[in-house]
Amino acid sequence: MVRGIKIIVIVVFTCVLIRLFLGEPCYIPSESMEPTLCTGDWVWVDKASCGALLPDRFADIPLLNVFTWITFLREKDLKNNWNLGRMPGWREPQENDIVVFRSLENRNMLLVKRVIRIARRDGVNWYYMMGDNRNNSVDSRFFGEIPESQDIIEVFIGIDSFSVKILAVISIGILAPISEELVFRGLVYRTLKGIAFFRGTLNAVFAASVSSLLFSAIHANAFVFLPLFIMGIILAASYEKSGSIVVPMLVHSLFNFSNIFLLSLNESVCR
Numbered sequence: 001m002v003r004g005i006k007i008i009v010i011v012v013f014t015c016v017l018i019r020l021f022l023g024e025p026c027y028i029p030s031e032s033m034e035p036t037l038c039t040g041d042w043v044w045v046d047k048a049s050c051g052a053l054l055p056d057r058f059a060d061i062p063l064l065n066v067f068t069w070i071t072f073l074r075e076k077d078l079k080n081n082w083n084l085g086r087m088p089g090w091r092e093p094q095e096n097d098i099v100v101f102r103s104l105e106n107r108n109m110l111l112v113k114r115v116i117r118i119a120r121r122d123g124v125n126w127y128y129m130m131g132d133n134r135n136n137s138v139d140s141r142f143f144g145e146i147p148e149s150q151d152i153i154e155v156f157i158g159i160d161s162f163s164v165k166i167l168a169v170i171s172i173g174i175l176a177p178i179s180e181e182l183v184f185r186g187l188v189y190r191t192l193k194g195i196a197f198f199r200g201t202l203n204a205v206f207a208a209s210v211s212s213l214l215f216s217a218i219h220a221n222a223f224v225f226l227p228l229f230i231m232g233i234i235l236a237a238s239y240e241k242s243g244s245i246v247v248p249m250l251v252h253s254l255f256n257f258s259n260i261f262l263l264s265l266n267e268s269v270c271r
Helices: 002-021 064-069 071-077 162-194 201-217 222-242 246-270
Strands: 023-027 042-046 098-102 110-121 124-130 154-158
Touching (some): 002 023, 064 071, 222 246
16 A cells, blocks of 8 residues: 555656656647647647746646645635746747747636747846737737746647657656546545445445546646546546556556547648
8 A cells, every 4th residue: 555655656746747847738729829730739838948937836736736626725825926936948939939828817827829029128038929810819919028037938849740749649648647547546536435425336426526527627628628527437437347547547548649649630631
């Protein structure tokens, strides 16, 4: 039991470090960057090149931020502002780069835009951002220039090059299924099922539902909330029937790999 917990902690910690300091996949939910990036595209967010932004609060920490979905914990966390800055990088965003940054009005909202112009004033870089779909983009025309002190800049790379595809495959197809199944099925589902909230099968259904809700919520995407919830139920059922955490890991991995494959086919149509 203790050894199992240690393995879970090590795997989760490793995945958190990768997503914090190296990069992570990002889903494109809108049309603002078409035709360069289409709705439903996946891209790899490169956090290392310009220096990974360090978290200001627990909600900014991947995987662990699931706890901030609890109302009183979220309200308490909103008062945090660690202001840790960012890690050193080896380049700065350039004009024509596509970048990810936090909205000035809502820090929980990530925006994907292109750097159109860079102005340096009082020793600070200011970035003028626009979407490639000029007729359907909320950008610097509405909220003005973005200072470098804002949560810029995670330069991202579309899943075009071979090296980026390898990173995406490792992250989405291998690391994500292992870490998420250890947390949501191996820890959350198993723990909730062990607590006798209800009798018999109903308790397993309750545990599967709660773990699936958390699994959907952590992805923070309303467009795929219901499909991910259903997927969570299926993964919990596969864990329950097999008695091995390896089975939902394999199912989860197969699901993610199939999505990568379908998206790669769809890219040629979109572009």
